[in-house]
Amino acid sequence: MSADSVKVAVRVRPFNQREKNANSKCVISMSGNATTITNPDNGKTHTFAFDYSYWSHDCFKEENGVFVSTDTKYADQNIVFNSLGKGVLDNAWQGYNAALFAYGQTGSGKSYSMIGYGPNRGIVPITCDELFKVIDQNTDKNKQLQVSYSMLEIYNEQVRDLLTKPSHGQRGGLKIRQHPQSGFFVEGLKSVPVRCYKEIERLMDDGTVNRTTASTNMNATSSRSHMVITIKFKQVFLNEFGESTTKSSEISLVDLAGSERADSTGATGDRLKEGSAINQSLSTLGNVISALADKAMGKKKVLVPYRDSVLTKLLQGALGGNSRTIMIAALSPAGINYEETLSTLRYADRAKKIQNKAKINESPTD
Template sequence: TQYSFKKVFCIKTSQMELFQDVAKPLVDDLIHSKNGLLFTYGVTGSGKTFTMTGSPGQGGLLPRSLDMIFNSVGPYQAKRFVLKTDDKNGMEVQNQVDALLERQKRENQPSVVPKTPSRQRLDPEFADMINPEEACRADGVDEDSSYSVFVSYIEIYNNYIYDLLEDAPYDPIKPKWNGGGTPQRQPNQEFIPPQSKLLREDQNHNMYVAGCTEVEVKSTEEAFEVFWRGQKKRRIANTQLNRESSRSHSVFIIKLAQAPLDADGDNILQDKNQVSVSQLCLVDLAGSERTSRTRAEGSRLREAGNINQSLMTLRTCIEVLRENQMCGTNKMVPYRDSKVTHLFKNYFDGEGKVRMVVCVNPKADDYEETMLVMRFAEMTQEVEVARPVDRPICGLAAGRRQKNQAFKDELSRRLEERGGPVNTESTQSVMHQLLQNLPPLPASEITDPHDDVTLPRLIEVLEKRHKIRQMMTQEYNRAADMLKSMLQELDSSLVSKENLIQGQRGQLGEKDKTLHSQKTEIDRLEKKSKMLEYKVNTMK
C-alpha cells in the first residue's frame, strides 16, 4: 500500500531539520498574532514524545519553539504582572505601580516557578537541550509592542482534564488517584483524586480550560522549569498506575500577549481592547493501540477504550470536515464527543493553522495499527480550513520605541558631557555609598548621673549623620537641577526644530501655490493651442 504525504522525514533527520519544516512556521505565526496547533500522532512506542520533547543536545519541537519565542521577543518583554490573565480567557493591563505592588506581594508567596531558575537547577534530562549555534528567531517582530509569555500544561486522561501545574492537596482517607497532578506525598498518606477541569467558551466563542493555572515566564529556562514540573507529575501518574507508557494526551499551551506602546514609546497603552493574544498548542497524543491486542482487563481495558474513543472522535471530526469541504455539505461536526476535539474546536473551524506529525515504527507487531494511522493521516492533509484574523489597530506612528530610546541616549550623553550622573543607576550608587558611610548610633542609655561620655559621643555621631544627610540632599538637588536644565535645553532645541520645520512647511506651501498657478497657466495655454490648431485646420 502506498501513502502520500506533504513531507517524509527519514530516520537520519535531525531535530533541527524537523523543527525548521514543521514548527518554525507555527512559531512565526504565533509572534505575528496567529494561532497554531501541532499534534504528534502514532502507535504506542513510535517516538511521539521524543519528537515533541527530545533529549539533551537534541531538543524536540517544544523546547525549540520556546527558545525561538524568547530569542525573538526577549528584548521587548513587559515587566511581570503588567499584562495578566483573568479567569475568563482574557487579558488585563496594569500600570507600572500596580504591577510593582503585585510583584512585591508575590515575592514571599510560593509560586509554580522558582524565583531564579537556571539550567543548572533543571533536571539533567531537560537541561541544555539546544545548542547555542542552533538558536533561531523570527523576522518582522513589532518593536513598538511589549510582549508577555504565559504557559499552561494539562493532560486529558479517561476523557477528564487535569491541570499538571496545580498543587492539589492530599487526604489520607481516600486511597485512589486517577492520574492528575499532585504534590509530594507525606509518609503513610495517599493522594486524593484531583479535581477535573471544565471546558468553557469565552465571549469570543473560543474554548478554554476554566481554572487552569497559567504561569507568566520570562526566559526559556523558566518555561523549561514549568514543563519539567508537569512532566514530573505525569511520571508520578505512570508510576502510581503501573503504566509502561503515558496513556493520556498532554497539551502544552503557549500564550503570547502583545500590547502596543503609547505615543511616547515608553509605557504600554492602558487599553485591554488593544491587546492581541495568540496561542500555540503542542499536543502529544496517547498511542493508538487496539484493545484486543493489549489483553488488558478492568481499568486498563477502560483506559485503552477511552484513548481509542478520543482518537476515533478526532478522526470522525476531520472526516466530516473533509466531506463538508469537498461535497459542499453542512454536516454537524461532533466536537463535543471528546474533550480533545472539544478543546480545539476553534482550530477545526479555521481559527489558526493545524499540523500533524505522524510517527511510524517499522515493528512487525504494529503493522495493522500503523496502517490505520497512515490511512487516517493521509486523509487529514486534504482538510484545509482557514479564515483571516483581525488584529486591533492602535493608530499610533511606528518607531516609537526607537525614538524614546534615542531621546534617553541623547539625554545621558549630555549629562555625561556636563559631568553629571549618566543615569539614575549611577545616582543611586552614589546615594548607596553615602548611606554606607553613615556611622552607627552608639548606646544612648545613661545609667550614671556623672556619665560625661555617652551624650557627647551621641551628639558627635548625630552631627556626622546630619552632614551626610545634607550631602545627600545636595547630590539630589544637583542631579535634579542638571536634569532640569538638560530638559529645558532639549525642549528649546525641539522648539527651534519645530519652528524650522514650520518655516520649511510655509516655504513648501508657497511653492505649492506657485506650482498650482503655473499648472493653471499651462492648462490655459494648452486650451488656447488646441483652439488655434482647430482654427488652422478649419482655414486649411
C-alpha cells in the same frame, strides 16, 4: 480570511532494541514527498503523499548523546524544527493561532519529536527557545511582548493540570466551560507568565514529571493520556496617544495518547473501561477529522462531533477553525507494527484534507 489545509508530516524512527532483537525488516521507504509501506507477508505496497516527510531511520551518528546526520538523508531534530517549528513561530509573530499534533502508536516517536529526550530537544523546547531569542532583542519601549504557559493532561476524559503536583489517588478533574465567543476552556487551569526560556524549560520538565507521577499513582502509563501545552503570545503596541492594540496568538502543542487499539493490548475489566474512555477522545478526534474531510470534499450537512470528547472540545479551533495546524504522524519502521503503521498513515492521509480558516487576532486592547 484565508483557507489553509492542515499540513501533515510523517517521521520514521530508528529500530528499537526489541525490533532489532526480532530481526525486523524496515517496511517504510520515502522518496520525495511519497511514503511507501510494504506488507511484510505478501509484499503489497501502499503509497501516500504528505507535505513533509522525515527519514530518521538510519544514517545518523551519536555525538555526546545527540543524534546528528552523517549525510543529508537523516532528519535530525534541527531539521524537523527548521521546517515545522519555524512556521509555527512565524505564525505566532503574525498573530495567527497555530497547533501541532503528534499522532501514532506508543513507542513510535511522538514525544521524541515534540519534547525530545535529554540533549535531543524536540520541536516544543526549540520553538520556545527561538521565540525568546527574538523577544530578548526587543528594545522598543512601545512594544510589550508577553508569554504564558499552560500544560494539561486528558486521562480517562478527565482534565488534570500538569503544573500542579498530583496528589495520591486523586479523582475527578477540572471542569470544561464554554465561553460564548472564544469557545471551550478549562476552568481554573494555571497559565503561568514566563519571562525567559529557562522558566519555560523548568515548567516543561515539572509538567513531564507530574505526568509520569500521576500515571504511576493511578497504576497506568502516560502513553494513555493526551498532553496539551498551550503557549499564549501577546504583542501589545502602544501609540503616541497612549492607546494600544494587541496581536495575540495561541499555540497548541499536543502529544496524543498512543493510537493502538485497546483490544490489541489485551486489556480487560477496569483497564478496558479506561481504554475505551481514552479511545473516546482519540476516536472522536478521528470522527471529527473524517467529518471535516467530508466537508472539505463538498459534502453538505456534515455534523462535526466536537462535543463528543474533551480533547475535541478543547481543540475545536485547531480543527477546521481559526488556526494553522500541523499533524506529525510518527511511524515505527518495523514489519511487526505493519498494521498499526498503515492505520496511522491512513489517519494522516485523511487529516490533510481538513481546511482551516486562520485569521490574524488583532484588536484594540481592552
